[in-house]
Amino acid sequence: MVRILIKRMVMKSALSGKEKFNILLALAGIVLVFVYAYCGDSCSYLQGSLFGIDLKYLGVLFMGTLVAFSLFGLREYRLFLLSAGAGAEAFLIGFQVRHDVFCPYCLAFGAVLLLLFAINLDWGRRRLIGIFAALGLLAFVAFFNGSVTPSFAAEPLKPVFGNGRIHVRLYSDYFCGPCSRLDPEIAGPIAALVKKNSIRVTFVDTPVHQHTSLYVRYFLYALNEKKDIDYANKVRHALFLAAAMNITEREKLEEHLKKSGITYKIYDPAPTFNFLTGYLTEDKIRSTPTAVILDSGRKTVVRGSADIARAIGEIP
Template sequence: MGRSTIANINEKLIAAGAAFCAFIAIFIFAPCTGHSAETPIPSFGEGKVKVRLYTDYFCPPCREMEAGLEPVIGELVRSKIVNLIFADTPFYKHSALYARYFLYAVNEKKELEYALFVRRALIEAAKNRVDSAERMEAALKEKGIKLKPFDPKQVFTALTNHLKEDQIDATPSCVVEKDGKKNKYVGAGDIISALNQLKGAAK
């Protein structure tokens, strides 16, 4: 491996580390109002199979996957096959801002269809390069999305632990825990295929 290649890899690792540190700082130290959420991480569904979906609103493959993903996870949640967590990742400059507002929105209304609607709105905001809290609140208000701010420190800590334990270094990624086994899938095709295979799982 040439020196230039190594240098490029090092630069990417440093950039990723800086983004992750920024994610931590924003989640822990940003001002907030309201009361604590009822649960550490918002989850959807009462199934025994645990699913953690790692995406980023600025990730083009994640955006493209959303339309094909929604009906699959909708069926899995309604059928009480899975317990689903949307785990936003800190891989882009403004990722933390978007993750925070997703949490604020689902803290107001914790329903899967609403969460999916919020995700679509955030994807649109990312495409429109919304990069501040003021612009974000205006964009969400225009969609009729209400917010219930709270201190997300505990949620962030739990998400950080999952990121480390699941060794997430790319998006989209999905971790499925079933029958004591944990499998990780990367890329839209593999993720949707793996989730479709869960449809026959015992409730």
């Protein structure tokens, strides 16, 4: 096999213009991957893996294989690999469109791949091209694991509203009965205090129940779409209602939010979780609902729905 490949390479030593162009484009794709990898955190718009392998490594492997196929004159293998790549790229472009976050380097890499596919397209093999494109698409549908980060997101999203002197940290769990009864009682007063800059409120969703983490994610996703105190209260109300209905599956929760008029934008909430965990640790939260009120250096911890409602009502 090695002898055959060497013989092919010798025979193809005088590469045609098309082969040289194929190699040049593949090398350009590799350069794009390295530029993306080393440009720093500010351009990490899209991150993902397939079969647990980072897409950056797969991109280099993909383009490197194309270079090898071009050098050895393996045109059919190159076409089938490009077909699978085109199917995968269709998925990745759709992923970016869905989340409304676009990575210039990823799109440039995709443009190079699709150009390679176009110049090597052979309609006489359209059936096999379709099969390999479908395989590439299905592989990403089944095994792709990715996350998006909004462009220029220097600071993590924080569920904080208002600029008042008094800071209220409200700890609650969507599956907590007293929390669900407290929420409609204080939502209006909190919104009014925020709007007149009397308080700064931080909603710290506390994962006491096993399914709360899912709800916390969608609360943050909703704030990533629209960060507004009235919208935050609307989302919280919808999530408390979902918990009362014992919705614990992601698909059903998404359907419930859609019916409730809640839109959201998915992002990586890990930095936000770190921010909120800091407060949970600092305030030593052991139960919900709990409110921590900080005013002029004085810290007051209030527990229980009745006492929290009373404390919120007493804020001028």
